C-alpha cells in the first residue's frame with residue numbers, strides 16, 4: 001500500500017466542528033447573519049434567469065388564490081338566496097359556478113406546481129454547478145482548512161435544502177400571503193365588527209411565530225453543522241479503509257460516527273420539538289380565535305344583526321386566513337432552514353481563490369525553452385506563517401537539464417514543486433520560467449508548461465484510457481497507447497480484463513503502487529509539457545517495477561527540463577546536478593561524484609540513506 005495515500009488523514013485529530021469560526025468577532029457576525037433571511041438573496045440572480053416562468057408561476061398563484069377567494073361568496077349567496085328562496089334554478093346556477101371555479105383552481109394549481117417545482121430544480125442545478133466550479137478553483141490552502149466531507153455535504157445536502165425554499169417554500173409563501181391578505185380584506189368587507197375581533201387575535205398568533213422562528217433557525221443550522229461533521233468524518237475514514245482496518249480501528253470509528261450521528265439526531269430532535277410546539281401553539285391560538293369569533297357571530301345571527309349566509313362567508317374567510325397563517329409558519333420554518341443552508345454555501349462562494357491569474361498576464365515565449373530560476377525565494381505556509389519552509393533559495397535549471405533535489409524529510413523539497421506550480425505565492429523573492437516571473441503568467445499557461453508526476457498518484461473511478469487522458473481530453477486512443485507504451489504501462493494494461501477500457505475502482509484501488517505510478521507517468525507523457533516535475537514516491541517498489549518505472553521516467557525526461565524530488569539513488573546518480581536542501585536552505589549543490597567527495601550533508605545522507613542500495 002503506498003503510504004502516501006493515507007498521508008492527509010487525521011484519524012487522531014479531534015473532530016473539528018464544521019464551519020465553527022475560530023475567533024469570537026467572526027462568530028458574532030455569523031450569529032447576526034443567522035437571524036435574517038438575507039443569505040437567500042444570493043438566490044435572486046438564479047431566479048431572475050427565468051423571468052417568463054416566474055411570471056407564469058406568479059400568475060397561476062394569483063389566479064388560484066382568487067378562485068379560492070370567490071368560493072365563500074358563492075356559498076353566502078347560495079345560503080341566503082338559493083336556500084332562502086328555495087329557487088332550484090338559482091341553486092343550479094351557483095353549483096355551475098362552483099364547478100367553474102373548481103376547474104380554474106385545478107388548472108391554476110397544476111400550472112403553479114409544475115412551474116414552481118421546475119424553478120426550484122433549475123435553481124439548485126445551476127447553483128450546484130456554480131458552487132462546484134468555484135470549489136474547483138480554490139487552491140490547496142483552502143482544502144487544508146476545510147474537510148472534503150464537509151465540502152461534499154454542503155454541495156449536496158445544503159443545495160437540496162435550498163431547493164425546497166427556492167421552489168415550494170417561496171410559492172407557498174406567496175400563495176399564503178395572497179390568501180391571507182385577500183381573506184382579511186374580504187373579512188372586513190363581509191363584517192367589519194367581526195373582523196376587528198379577529199384583528200385583535202392575529203397578533204397573538206403572529207408574535208410567538210416570529211420568536212419561535214428564530215429558535216428553529218438556530219437549531220436547524222446546528223443540525224446541519226453536526227451532520228456535515230459526521231459525514232466529513234465518515235468520508236475520511238472510508239477513504240483510509242486500509243489504515244483503519246490495519247490498525248483494527250473499525251469499531252472505534254463506527255462508535256465515533258454513531259456518536260456524531262447521534263448528536264445530529266439530537267440537534268434535529270430539538271429542532272423538531274421546537275417546530276412541533278410552534279405548530280401546536282398556532283393551531284391552539286387559531287382555534288380559540290375562531291371559536292370566539294363564531295360565538296360572537298352566532299349571537300349576532302340570533303339578534304338579527306347578520307344573516308346566516310354572511311356569517312358563513314365570514315367564517316370561511318376566517319378559516320382561509322387561519323390556514324394561510326398556519327402554512328406561513330411552516331413555510332417560515334423551511335425558509336429559515338434554507339437561509340441557513342444558503343449561508344453555508346455563501347461562505348464557500350465568498351472564499352476567493354488565493355491564487356489567481358493576473359488581469360493582464362504576460363505571454364510566454366514560444367517555443368518554450370523550459371528554463372527555471374528561483375531568486376532568493378522565501379516562503380512560509382499560510383498556516384505556519386512564522387516558520388520559513390524555504391529560506392533564501394536560489395538556483396537555476398537550464399533548458400533540458402535534469403536536477404534532483406534531495407534532503408532530509410521536511411527540508412522543503414515538495415514545497416519547491418508546489419511553488420513552481422504556483423499553488424502558493426512566495427513570501428519574498430521570485431520564480432522565473434523562461435525569464436518571466438510566474439506570478440505574471442496566466443495560471444493556465446504556467447500549468448500547461450509543466451507536467452507533474454506526484455508522489456501520491458490520484459486515479460479516478462473511470463477507465464484507464466480516461467485516466468491517462470486526464471488533462472489532455474482531446475488525445476486520440478493511439479496517443480494514449482503510445483504514452484502508455486513509453487511509460488512501460490502498455491503490457492500490464494493489455495493484461496487487464498478490458499485493456500484500456502478497464503474501469504478503476506474508487507481512487508484506482510486495484511492497481512499496484514508501481515502500476516499507479518506508470519499511469520501517472522503516461523499521463524505526464526501525454527501532456528507533453530517542456531517542464532517535468534517528479535515527486536518520487538517513497539514507497540519501495542520491487543526491483544522489477546522500479547526498473548520499469550525508471551525506464552518510463554527516462555523516456556519521459558528526454559529533451560525536457562526536469563526537477564526530481566529524489567529518494568532513489570538511481571535517480572540522483574543520473575541527474576546533471578543535485579541540490580541538497582536542509583531546513584529550507586540549499587546547503588550543497590553539484591553532481592553525485594562531486595558531492596560524495598565532499599564530506600557534507602549529501603555524503604552523510606547517501607551513506608545513511610542510500611548506503612544499502614549502493615552496496616547492492
Ligand SMILES: Nc1ncnc2c1ncn2[C@@H]1O[C@H](COP(=O)(O)OP(=O)(O)OP(=O)(O)O)[C@@H](O)[C@H]1O
Pocket residue numbers: 144381382383384389407408409410411412413414415416
Ligand atoms: N501545507 C502545509 N502547511 C503547513 N506546513 C507545511 C505544509 N506542507 C509542508 N509543510 C511544512 O513545510 C516543511 C517542508 O515540507 P515539504 O513537504 O516541502 O518537505 P519534504 O522535504 O518534501 O519532505 P518529505 O521528504 O518528507 O516529503 C515541513 O516542515 C512541513 O512540515
